[in-house]
Amino acid sequence: MNHLTWLAAPTDWKADLKVVAGTSDVTRAMAIARQNLDFIQTAALDRRIAGNAALTAPLVPLKLAILSSSTVEHLLPSLRVAALRLGFQLTIHRTDYGQYMQELLAPDSALAQFAPDVVLVAFDVDHVLGTGPDDLQADGVASVARALEKLRAVWSAVRQRFPAQVIQQTLLNTTTPLLGGNEHRLAASRHAMTQALNTALATAGDAEGVDLLAMEAAVHAHGLAFWHDRVLWHRAKQEISPKAAPLFAELVFRLIAARRGRSAKCLVLDLDNTLWGGVIGDDGLQGIALGQGSALGEAFTDFQRYVAALARRGVILAVCSKNDERNALEPFEKHPEMVLRRTDIGCFMANWEDKASNLRRIAAALNIGLDALVFVDDNPFERNQVRQQLPMVHVPEMPEDVSSHPAFLAAAGYFEAVTLSAEDLVRTDHYRLRAENEKAMAAVTDLDSYLRGLAMVMGWRAFDHEGLNRIVQLINKTNQFNLTTRRLSEAEITAMIGSPTHLTLQLRLSDANGDHGMISVVIGALDANHLLTLDVWLMSCRVLGRGVEKAAFNLLVQQALARGVQRIRGLYFPTPKNQMVEGMYGELGFTKTGTAAGDATVWEYDVSRHVPLTAAIDTKEF
Amino acid sequence: MTEAQIYEKLTVLFQDIFDDDHLTIHADTTAGDVAGWDSFNHINLIVSAEAAFGIKIQSAEIEELQNVGQFVKLIHHRLAAKG
Numbered sequence: 001m002n003h004l005t006w007l008a009a010p011t012d013w014k015a016d017l018k019v020v021a022g023t024s025d026v027t028r029a030m031a032i033a034r035q036n037l038d039f040i041q042t043a044a045l046d047r048r049i050a051g052n053a054a055l056t057a058p059l060v061p062l063k064l065a066i067l068s069s070s071t072v073e074h075l076l077p078s079l080r081v082a083a084l085r086l087g088f089q090l091t092i093h094r095t096d097y098g099q100y101m102q103e104l105l106a107p108d109s110a111l112a113q114f115a116p117d118v119v120l121v122a123f124d125v126d127h128v129l130g131t132g133p134d135d136l137q138a139d140g141v142a143s144v145a146r147a148l149e150k151l152r153a154v155w156s157a158v159r160q161r162f163p164a165q166v167i168q169q170t171l172l173n174t175t176t177p178l179l180g181g182n183e184h185r186l187a188a189s190r191h192a193m194t195q196a197l198n199t200a201l202a203t204a205g206d207a208e209g210v211d212l213l214a215m216e217a218a219v220h221a222h223g224l225a226f227w228h229d230r231v232l233w234h235r236a237k238q239e240i241s242p243k244a245a246p247l248f249a250e251l252v253f254r255l256i257a258a259r260r261g262r263s264a265k266c267l268v269l270d271l272d273n274t275l276w277g278g279v280i281g282d283d284g285l286q287g288i289a290l291g292q293g294s295a296l297g298e299a300f301t302d303f304q305r306y307v308a309a310l311a312r313r314g315v316i317l318a319v320c321s322k323n324d325e326r327n328a329l330e331p332f333e334k335h336p337e338m339v340l341r342r343t344d345i346g347c348f349m350a351n352w353e354d355k356a357s358n359l360r361r362i363a364a365a366l367n368i369g370l371d372a373l374v375f376v377d378d379n380p381f382e383r384n385q386v387r388q389q390l391p392m393v394h395v396p397e398m399p400e401d402v403s404s405h406p407a408f409l410a411a412a413g414y415f416e417a418v419t420l421s422a423e424d425l426v427r428t429d430h431y432r433l434r435a436e437n438e439k440a441m442a443a444v445t446d447l448d449s450y451l452r453g454l455a456m457v458m459g460w461r462a463f464d465h466e467g468l469n470r471i472v473q474l475i476n477k478t479n480q481f482n483l484t485t486r487r488l489s490e491a492e493i494t495a496m497i498g499s500p501t502h503l504t505l506q507l508r509l510s511d512a513n514g515d516h517g518m519i520s521v522v523i524g525a526l527d528a529n530h531l532l533t534l535d536v537w538l539m540s541c542r543v544l545g546r547g548v549e550k551a552a553f554n555l556l557v558q559q560a561l562a563r564g565v566q567r568i569r570g571l572y573f574p575t576p577k578n579q580m581v582e583g584m585y586g587e588l589g590f591t592k593t594g595t596a597a598g599d600a601t602v603w604e605y606d607v608s609r610h611v612p613l614t615a616a617i618d619t620k621e622f
Numbered sequence: 623m624t625e626a627q628i629y630e631k632l633t634v635l636f637q638d639i640f641d642d643d644h645l646t647i648h649a650d651t652t653a654g655d656v657a658g659w660d661s662f663n664h665i666n667l668i669v670s671a672e673a674a675f676g677i678k679i680q681s682a683e684i685e686e687l688q689n690v691g692q693f694v695k696l697i698h699h700r701l702a703a704k705g
Contacts, residue, residue, distance in 0.1 A: 001669075001670070001673045014643075038673075039666070039669075040635075040638045040639055040666065040670055041638070043639075043641075043666075044638065044641050047641060073662060074662065074665070074666070229669075231679070231680070231681045231684070232665060232669070234681055235665065235681065235684060236661070236662075236665055238665070241669070242665060242666055242669045243669055243673060
């Protein structure tokens with residue numbers, strides 16, 4: 001009786017019921033509703049939802065009115081559970097049997113007070129075409145036109161009263177053919193008229209913006225005997241069989257979600273044993289099953305064709321695979337039977353990190369919500385992990401045989417759409433370009449904005465007695481960011497305070513998170529040839545990677561110019577610990593001029609050609 | 623399938639439908655003995671039993687069922703006819 005086959009079966013149903021009865025965690029309740037439940041389980045879940053007042057936001061409140069001609073009581077629990085599954089909190093109003101026109105037209109009716117967001121028009125064949133025996137002498141075409149006018153009148157009455165989405169259930173053709181396979185030649189038979197009316201409904205619905213709940217497609221997929229039980233029709237006027245209620249409700253809510261832009265937007269695909277058979281990293285380009293030559297290879301091609309067609313329809317594609325990126329890309333670039341190309345993929349994530357993290361990145365790169373992702377993976381372990389960590393991501397249970405994947409994914413209905421725009425047809429390109437830009441800029445842009453957000457301020461001063469202790473400490477302890485590792489005594493440093501032959505800087509840093517205190521020291525010796533030689537340049541490693549050295553250099557050049565300096569000479573004395581600054585002078589724009597004292601390097605900088613370096617730091621004297 | 627086995631399986635269906643894990647049923651249990659056993663749930667019971675036992679219950683038979691004992695006998699009969 002469980003027909004939501006793309007959803008996982010419950011593993012501890014009794015516990016799930018207890019959770020839904022008491023939780024205020026809406027995401028968790030939604031995850032429980034996203035299981036393959038039969039109509040009895042659905043009714044039990046519905047009672048728990050009804051009894052739990054905490055299940056509200058972020059669910060979207062929605063008022064659904066059902067105008068029906070048959071019994072719908074048994075469909076209501078399924079409708080409320082389908083609502084929760086897709087993120088809605090549902091209130092339902094049913095018009096009394098056969099009273100829908102009065103309710104629509106009376107200004108103070110219960111329906112008018114209810115003010116529905118969605119109106120579902122669900123009429124059975126008997127109601128629309130009458131119950132009399134087929135009048136084969138009648139004009140079938142005219143009868144269909146009259147029936148259509150009756151439905152249009154309902155739509156227009158709804159439209160005049162409410163700004164609601166109108167969903168018209170197409171007729172469930174429960175009539176019995178009289179002629180057989182060529183029933184259309186008997187235009188006045190009820191069977192032929194029902195077929196003709198359903199065809200006409202598509203055109204009329206398009207013209208009036210009415211969305212169709214297509215029962216023919218549903219019958220095509222599951223058979224009339226699944227949807228309609230003649231015994232129950234006679235006994236209780238149930239047009240839709242109770243066991244079909246969960247699927248019926250799901251179809252209704254797909255239309256509601258689609259109209260509100262809440263259908264899934266992106267299909268995220270695993271690679272090995274999902275897009276091709278085998279493991280590309282082990283089996284190699286020649287070893288994977290894809291394309292002509294084997295039934296398995298053909299099945300994967302067939303699935304890729306379906307996926308590629310979805311992309312052309314506007315579904316964004318992404319890849320999420322545990323693979324070396326080079327291996328993962330190889331079939332896309334070199335396998336002659338690949339239907340999907342790299343350019344079809346909006347965001348390509350192949351690495352060894354967990355899939356939940358990569359799905360987060362994909363959603364961020366494409367700038368869509370995690371609840372807009374459908375993740376297809378052949379591996380149950382990966383599926384369960386993603387379900388557990390990211391319950392909002394749609395994770396269909398895929399059947400083992402890839403041959404059934406296209407039909408299976410279609411039946412899951414994640415990408416239900418009620419309209420199609422020209423943009424939909426070119427969407428993947430747009431998202432791919434966007435994702436590529438973000439990838440290229442991620443390292444730079446994000447760091448820059450992060451640093452700007454820190455609101456760093458570098459305070460500076462020449463050496464003074466107040467700062468002496470900390471200056472001495474830094475000079476004699478700093479090992480890593482230290483160009484010369486030159487140790488100086490307190491007396492030597494004291495002698496530099498106010499010295500005309502020295503340019504000294506003590507630097508402090510504060511930011512949005514607080515004051516880091518003194519973090520850097522620079523000592524330069526001035527000579528008569530307007531040369532400044534940097535004997536000491538060091539910095540605390542606590543403030544690495546923020547551009548402090550660049551801001552310090554801008555300041556140093558500015559101070560040097562004020563003292564008439566023309567050239568700055570920098571020295572790098574390698575030690576076992578200071579390799580991180582080996583290339584610093586080069587990065588700042590110095591030219592290497594030679595070596596000194598063994599393996600030391602000497603660098604020079606022409607201050608007249610200085611262009612201030614970019615750093616997200618304000619500099620001021622303290 | 624013995625009648626005892628049918629009772630066992632049917633008990634689980636009753637418990638699920640009437641949302642009561644402690645519900646027990648006997649041959650003489652009638653709709654009046656079980657809270658919530660109305661015409662609506664009567665249909666749910668029939669549909670569940672049809673699916674659980676893989677049988678089809680006919681229009682006339684639904685009307686005739688007076689108690690659980692008759693229901694079990696009907697299921698037993700259908701299963702035997704299936705072979």
